[in-house]
Amino acid sequence: MDSNKDEADRCLEFAVQFILDGQCDKAEKFLQKAQKLFPTKRAEDLLSKLAMKTKQNPKSEGEPELRKRHSISKDGSQTQQSSNDxxxxxxxxxxxxxxxxxxxxxxxxxxxxxxxxxxxxxxxxxxxxxxxxxxxxxxxxxxxxxxxxxxxxxxxxxxxxxxxxxxxxxxxxxxxxxxxxxxxxxxxxxxxxxxxxxxxxxxxxxxxxxxxxxxxxxxxxxxxxxxxxxxxxxxxxxxxxxxxxxxxxxxxxxxxxxxxxxLISDPVYSLHSNAKYSIQRTTQGMKVPYYVKENFHSEYQGSLRRLEISVEEEFVNNLRQACYREKNYRETMIWKAQNFADRDLLWRAQNIETPSCRKLQEMQSA
Missing domain, CATH: 1.10.287.110 (DnaJ domain)
Incomplete structure (x- = not known):
């Protein structure tokens, strides 16, 4: 299984590190565990070389000179290595x-x-x-x-x-x-x-x-x-x-x-109040009102500044879309009045209110 092979590879990495540190007993345990999980020739070679080293030099355990003299390469061979690597x-x-x-x-x-x-x-x-x-x-x-x-x-x-x-x-x-x-x-x-x-x-x-x-x-x-x-x-x-x-x-x-x-959670905030988002807050920059859940203070762990920037961006985008719809409606009514040569309808069309555009202009000039 791939999971066993991944775990065996991690055991090999630990074993190599313990060999570098001169802790042969711990290295041997991890090598044996790696062989049980996923037998490989590399682990087998390391075990045999470790056994030979322990037999030739029983005091190698914990010996600081080991790290300076030898290292184990990726293919399992022993090479001379400088401590300046x-x-x-x-x-x-x-x-x-x-x-x-x-x-x-x-x-x-x-x-x-x-x-x-x-x-x-x-x-x-x-x-x-x-x-x-x-x-x-x-x-x-x-x-x-x-x-x-x-x-x-x-x-x-x-x-x-x-x-x-x-x-x-x-x-x-x-x-x-x-x-x-x-x-x-x-x-x-x-x-x-x-x-x-x-x-x-x-x-x-x-x-x-x-x-x-x-x-x-x-x-x-x-x-x-x-x-x-x-x-x-x-x-x-x-x-x-x-x-x-x-x-x-x-x-x-x-x-x-x-x-x-x-597992997708509910949004952290809403621009409109409802039963779920009942607690009102206001951004520090543009003073935009938004609403959060009752457990907001205990559940939310992110940056409050970045959250309020997101609130303001969403609010401004909504205003721009609403302003576009208001202008489009007024221009359509003006065109209709001019097409039918209706002065009364033209006057009413020219005086159609665009509250979203006005609000957006106020925020930009503030």
Whole structure:
């Protein structure tokens, strides 16, 4: 199953990190777990090399020199590695991203940040975290996290939905679990229509040399080109059952999309009072009245300033549409009066009131 393979891959990543840290016992546990979930030659090779290393050097557990002398490459082979492959600042940058609770914190901007501020913050972080430059463990996941953040926050509609309800995956997950999560993994999946690497190239016009090209797997995870080629060769040998299993993520995506349509909440506000929206509020800028539910203060967690900007924009758009209809009606009546040469009708048509246009003009001149 794909879920077992994804979990096995995560166990392998933890195992490699523990080997780098010299914690061979923990590495062995994660490797054995990975083999139980989804046996691979890489995990088998790492287990055998780990057993050989432990036999040759029983004191290697916790030995700080291990990280300086050796590392485990992606294909499971042991290579000489310098401690200068990644710096302490690079590790700290990755850890900082992993501790973040929302997209604004990931980019280090406020909820009132402009598109320019968001793009500037992304460019700074992308240069620090691009996997071709930052070799620290977890840099690829951190790079995807900032990609997710900028993809949502520079899209006006996605940002509005995120401010009001959070990310779509988080809403679906909370609907299933019905419990509070202390941490949400913002690197899962990717919320843009293009890949993280393509998004990076949009900002930097080409990016770093692509000796380590990143490609996308069926489950939304990322792998280097060499891993993708290995996976492709393995897929050619699979039978009909494996092909069906590979279709499961697509079926799951369809089910989640259908479920999300049932999870759409009521609007936060209304421009008209009714039984559901009975509490009146007024925007600070244009003094536009709007109405919210009784539980507004306890339920709404977004930016009040951005909400009031949305209220004012909707109110002004409604006025413009009403003004257009009023002018169109008056011009139609004038044309009819002139066509029939009816002076009385012409006088009445010329004096038809346009209250929406007057209100709109007053607001623009204020």
């Amino acid at each position: 990644f710096t302490k600042d690079q590790i700290e940058a990755v850890k900082k991203i992993k501790k973040c609770k929302d997209y604004y914190e990931i980019l280090g901007v406020s909820k009132d940040a402009t598109d320019g501020d968001i793009k500037k913050a992304y460019k700074k972080l992308a240069l620090q975290l691009h996997p071709d430059k930052n070799k620290a463990p977890g840099a690829a996941e951190a790079f995807k996290a900032i990609g997710n953040a900028v993809a949502v926050l520079i899209d006006p509609e996605k940002r509005k939905q995120y401010d009001l309800y959070g990310s779509e995956e988080e809403r679906v997950q909370n609907a299933h679990n019905r419990q509070t999560h202390s941490h949400y993994n913002y690197t899962r999946g990717f919320e843009a229509d293009i890949t993280a690497e393509e998004l990076f190239n949009m900002f930097f016009g080409g990016g770093f040399p692509q000796q380590n090209v990143y490609v996308r797997r069926g489950g939304g995870r990322w792998a280097r080109q060499a891993d993708a080629q290995t996976q492709h060769a393995h897929a050619q040998q699979t039978n009909g059952y494996t092909a069906f299993v590979q279709m499961l993520p697509i079926l799951l995506l369809i089910v989640l999309s259908m479920m999300s349509s049932f």
